[in-house]
Amino acid sequence: MRIITHACPACGTVVSANELEDKRVIKCPGLSCQEVLRFEDLSEEAREHFLANRDRYQM
Amino acid sequence: MKGVLLSGGTGSRLRPITHTGPKQLVPVANKPVIEYAIEDLKAADITEIGVVLGNTGREEIQRLLGDGSKYGVDITYIVQGNPLGLAHAVGCAREFVGDSDFAVYLGDNMLRHGVSDLLESFQAGEYGAGIALQEVSNPEAFGVADVDDQGRVTHLVEKPDDPPSNLALIGMYVFTPAVFDVIDRLEPSWRGELEITDAIQMLLDEGHAIDSHVVTGWWKDTGKPEDILEANRLVLEGKDLVREGTVESGAQVEGQVEIAESAVVEDGAVVRGPVSIGENAAIKGGTYVGPYTSIGADSTLEEVHIENSVVIGESTITANGRIVDSLLGRGANVESADRLLPEGRRLVVGENSQLKL
Numbered sequence: 318m319r320i321i322t323h324a325c326p327a328c329g330t331v332v333s334a335n336e337l338e339d340k341r342v343i344k345c346p347g348l349s350c351q352e353v354l355r356f357e358d359l360s361e362e363a364r365e366h367f368l369a370n371r372d373r374y375q376m
Numbered sequence: 377m378k379g380v381l382l383s384g385g386t387g388s389r390l391r392p393i394t395h396t397g398p399k400q401l402v403p404v405a406n407k408p409v410i411e412y413a414i415e416d417l418k419a420a421d422i423t424e425i426g427v428v429l430g431n432t433g434r435e436e437i438q439r440l441l442g443d444g445s446k447y448g449v450d451i452t453y454i455v456q457g458n459p460l461g462l463a464h465a466v467g468c469a470r471e472f473v474g475d476s477d478f479a480v481y482l483g484d485n486m487l488r489h490g491v492s493d494l495l496e497s498f499q500a501g502e503y504g505a506g507i508a509l510q511e512v513s514n515p516e517a518f519g520v521a522d523v524d525d526q527g528r529v530t531h532l533v534e535k536p537d538d539p540p541s542n543l544a545l546i547g548m549y550v551f552t553p554a555v556f557d558v559i560d561r562l563e564p565s566w567r568g569e570l571e572i573t574d575a576i577q578m579l580l581d582e583g584h585a586i587d588s589h590v591v592t593g594w595w596k597d598t599g600k601p602e603d604i605l606e607a608n609r610l611v612l613e614g615k616d617l618v619r620e621g622t623v624e625s626g627a628q629v630e631g632q633v634e635i636a637e638s639a640v641v642e643d644g645a646v647v648r649g650p651v652s653i654g655e656n657a658a659i660k661g662g663t664y665v666g667p668y669t670s671i672g673a674d675s676t677l678e679e680v681h682i683e684n685s686v687v688i689g690e691s692t693i694t695a696n697g698r699i700v701d702s703l704l705g706r707g708a709n710v711e712s713a714d715r716l717l718p719e720g721r722r723l724v725v726g727e728n729s730q731l732k733l
Contacts, residue, residue, distance in 0.1 A: 318570055319560050320467035322454075329452055331426075333468050336457030346429070346455045348438040373564065375458060 318373060321363045327352035334359060334367045335374040377495065378476045379422040380469045381413055383437055383483035384430025384456050389600045391728035393705045398433025400483040401440060402604055403688055405611040406654045406670050408440060409598050410483045414447050416490035422479060423449045426472040428456050428465045461569030466551070467559040475553055482547030486607050488593025488614070491548055497527070497589045498550040504584025505555060505576055508548035510591045518544030519573045521588060529586035532577045543588070545573065546595050555579065601703045608686050609668040612650035621653065636673070654689060672706070680710070
């Protein structure tokens with residue numbers, strides 16, 4: 318199963334695609350980071366792959 | 377070599393303690409379990425550590441560990457989100473790991489002798505992965521490895537009815553980056569998770585040699601209250617305990633007892649080690665603290681007899697009775713009902729609490 322992640326450009330915290338897709342727009346989960354992360358930050362190809370296989374990334 | 381410290385999971389077996397915090401922060405001998413893992417990795421010269429966070433306790437873990445500088449390591453946080461299995465958690469660390477070999481450590485596990493031997497064994501050969509094993513009496517309850525004379529793994533099987541050996545996989549692994557290509561091709565198991573044993577088996581099936589290292593000292597998965605008590609006992613038994621705090625005249629302190637600088641054992645109290653007493657704790661007159669007990673910071677004990685127990689901290693315990701084999705969450709108070717009418721025990725008990733009265 319392909320695992321897609323995105324690193325916050327401000328603090329380097331790595332966030333999985335399922336976390337980004339779940340909330341679409343989130344404050345970076347890095348404790349003191351104010352960066353806003355979006356599902357759209359992933360490449361179009363990665364987003365399409367994730368959405369095509371969305372059910373596999375859920376519990 | 378980098379380190380990946382897995383710190384997700386719901387901690388359901390440790391409720392109600394984990395209703396208010398992650399299981400990796402439950403203290404053993406007055407130190408959060410996850411700090412033992414950080415120290416083990418540092419002792420093995422691993423200073424770049426990726427801490428994988430699940431859905432619970434993210435902020436608490438980050439608040440404790442920070443950027444890692446207080447431990448002499450550099451920490452990168454990796455948010456896994458949904459608990460999709462250990463292999464998924466490892467896969468989330470791909471960007472952090474890059475081209476490096478890496479050790480994987482379960483953040484709620486503890487090893488008597490750390491991970492250095494496992495890493496040395498792995499680095500002595502050309503392996504795709506290395507796994508830590510321990511002899512157990514009930515292998516059917518674990519993932520089990522079959523191993524040849526050279527210590528190479530020949531077969532892995534999860535919770536077998538007919539175990540090929542008594543060597544169980546414990547929560548320590550070493551991988552080359554080759555594991556990420558394998559994880560990419562893994563399918564979720566029947567429980568909907570990407571299993572780390574499936575990833576190792578696929579490495580094996582594709583011709584990678586898998587090293588094994590049999591751990592001889594104790595290993596504890598601290599997932600349940602009784603495991604915390606057992607780990608507390610094991611750590612207190614093997615630790616050099618330092619008395620920095622105050623022992624008043626008239627107090628009896630015997631054996632190995634750690635007393636934090638601001639803690640006090642007052643006149644009339646009896647403490648028999650091994651025991652750990654945290655910062656600002658007060659053990660007042662009439663109290664007996666028996667072996668294998670840790671009293672967390674900012675706790676006050678009076679008139680109680682307590683042994684083989686862990687008091688996490690900020691508790692007031694003044695009941696005139698015996699408390700044994702117990703785990704008390706932060707801020708939990710146990711007071712006397714002796715002079716209250718009507719007679720009887722008075723309880724305010726949270727969900728999933730366990731009491732034996």
